[in-house]
Amino acid sequence: MKIAVLPGDGIGPEIVAEAIRVLDALELPYEMESAPVGGAAYEAHGHPLPETTLKLAKDADAVLFGAVGDWKYDRLERSLRPEQAILGLRKSLGLFANFRPAICYEQLVGASSLKPELVSGLDILIIRELTGDIYFGQPRGRRSAPDGHFPGAEEAFDTMRYTRPEIERIAHVAFQAARKRSKRVTSVDKANVLETFQLWKDVVTDVAKEYPDVALDHMYVDNAAMQLVKDPKKFDVVVTGNMFGDILSDEAAMLTGSIGMLPSASLNASSQGLYEPSHGSAPDIAGKGVANPLATILSAAMMLRFSLNQAEAADRIESAVKHVLAQGLRTADIWSEGTTKVGTREMGDAVVAAITKKTITG
């Protein structure tokens, strides 16, 4: 088993270090190799995704990724910006299916942005298409506007685009996931306005015919954003496009207590995967030792389950996380009165201790 480790920027190296310590505590027979990515790679090699980093990721069974980006690169030419590294990895490895489970752990019900009764027992699976949509569509650019209300004025444009096969394959992923859960899929679109999402809705409806045991409903994205905070438990599997999934998953994170709790798995057709927290590099707290490492640690558990065939080890990590939360340990983002505030490293220590001392109560 070979794991490529790409810590990246900001809090990336801090949280990935804790995930690695947790993986090490499991004493599994894997090999790990690290490489720079994002701003760190730009500084060292002049490119956010050097060929050697890309090759390491392609050759690995799984990639453990931190986060990329920093405000200081905002004015760089787009192809050199750190965020292009994660987009490039997703595209090059064909990681079209992004799983973002928004689970509110019982111990964190009080940390959620919503009332306890709305989030107690919450378990939503957001399935986000990850290699298409407006993040990848061509053409894009800036130019002098050729027409419109202000001809000759500077304008910028991006292209929202999906093909039928792209939508079909993510729809199959969603229906198959729903079969293992409560057999409900909500497809989120903007078909009332966008041609791209009228196609999305038509294709998801067609694919649904192959899954008569799964109930499908459609919801416009603006309504979905509202329903997520009004009555989140009405959702089970949510399938949507790249941009809507990006936005809705950050919103869903707050139902679970913090963006620092939301892991993710990005899979290709051969179950090779990239595992990263759903959040970014958090430059505002980088280097302070306060970032929550649990989303990354839980992403490592998803890696063991989905790409490395180590479901039991994944269960051990997830039980250890529940155990430390039950002990009352909290990083600043999930802290509340009556709990114990700890830093990134202490939280990692506690998860490692729960695994190695076998003190897990679940």
Ligand SMILES: NC(=O)C1=CN([C@@H]2O[C@H](COP(=O)(O)OP(=O)(O)OC[C@H]3O[C@@H](n4cnc5c(N)ncnc54)[C@H](O)[C@@H]3O)[C@@H](O)[C@H]2O)C=CC1
């Ligand atoms: N996959 C990736 O590498 C991603 C990269 N980014 C990049 O990250 C940089 C920062 O973006 P933002 O919009 O600020 O989003 P962000 O997710 O990095 O941070 C948003 C807020 O959440 C907090 N936060 C995030 N992760 C946390 C954690 N583990 N523990 C405690 N608090 C946490 C941050 O302190 C900040 O207040 C940008 O350059 C952005 O492009 C953003 C999202 C994903």
Ligand SMILES: CC(C)CC(=O)C(=O)O
């Ligand atoms: C660089 C962004 C597209 C990454 C992001 O915000 C995400 O995947 O959640």
Ligand SMILES: [Mg+2]
């Ligand atoms: Mg995002």
